[in-house]
Amino acid sequence: QVQLVQSGAEVKKPxxxxxxxxxxxxxxxxxxxxxxxxxxxxxxxxxxxxxxPNPNSGGTNYAQKFQGRVTMTRDTSISTAYMELNSLRxxxxxxxxxxxxxxGSYNYWGQGTLVxxxx
Amino acid sequence: DMQMTQSPSSLSASVGDRVNITCQASQDISHYLSxxxxxxxxAPKLLIYDASNLETGVPSRFSGSGSGTxxxxxxSSLQPEDIATYYCQQYxxxxxxxxxxxxxxxx
Numbered sequence: 753q754v755q756l757v758q759s760g761a762e763v764k765k766p767x768x769x770x771x772x773x774x775x776x777x778x779x780x781x782x783x784x785x786x787x788x789x790x791x792x793x794x795x796x797x798x799x800x801x802x803x804x805p806n807p808n809s810g811g812t813n814y815a816q817k818f819q820g821r822v823t824m825t826r827d828t829s830i831s832t833a834y835m836e837l838n839s840l841r842x843x844x845x846x847x848x849x850x851x852x853x854x855x856g857s858y859n860y861w862g863q864g865t866l867v868x869x870x871x
Numbered sequence: 872d873m874q875m876t877q878s879p880s881s882l883s884a885s886v887g888d889r890v891n892i893t894c895q896a897s898q899d900i901s902h903y904l905s906x907x908x909x910x911x912x913x914a915p916k917l918l919i920y921d922a923s924n925l926e927t928g929v930p931s932r933f934s935g936s937g938s939g940t941x942x943x944x945x946x947s948s949l950q951p952e953d954i955a956t957y958y959c960q961q962y963x964x965x966x967x968x969x970x971x972x973x974x975x976x977x978x
Contacts, residue, residue, distance in 0.1 A: 796970075797907075797958055849914055855920070856903055856905070
């Protein structure tokens with residue numbers, strides 16, 4: 753069955769970078785866009801961007817808010833998507849989710865990765 | 872960016888009640904709207920896609936309607952396990968945007 757398995761929780765200092773991975777199981781990884789959504793403690797859902805995992809593409813779209821700080825990549829050989837966020841601040845403390853898009857809707861989500869930014 | 876205005880932000884209802892949540896888009900999004908349920912500590916779960924289509928395996932007491940800018944999510948008979956926060960999300964354009972969420976509680 754389809755599963756998205758994310759890497760474990762991270763604790764980072766302000767100014768550092770974090771890379772979260774999302775490994776896909778049970779479907780053709782290259783056939784579906786992968787999106788990243790985050791959720792700060794007690795807050796709503798915030799879209800960060802997406803990547804086209806197709807081997808001939810790898811194209812990305814990012815939310816304006818994260819432009820210049822976020823990079824989304826993929827490794828098709830191991831069916832894994834990555835989200836790297838740089839210059840971390842305390843307000844980047846959040847749970848980060850990957851989500852598979854099917855015709856726009858997110859029918860599969862990773863379990864979430866808590867990133868804590870603290871000095 | 873497309874703004875999604877969801878209301879109410881919180882709602883208290885009794886078991887068996889009919890519950891409605893609305894979502895208004897700042898521009899026409901056709902039918903490109905989904906509804907998600909999120910329970911504490913869990914990832915969101917897709918309930919409704921394309922404004923009115925029930926995701927496989929989701930109970931039929933959940934439904935969605937609307938098109939253009941105005942959408943409604945309905946629980947026909949509230950069950951205790953429906954306690955969660957619900958979000959709408961548009962996928963007509965980038966960036967994708969979510970409503971602010973509706974926290975549903977049992978009265």
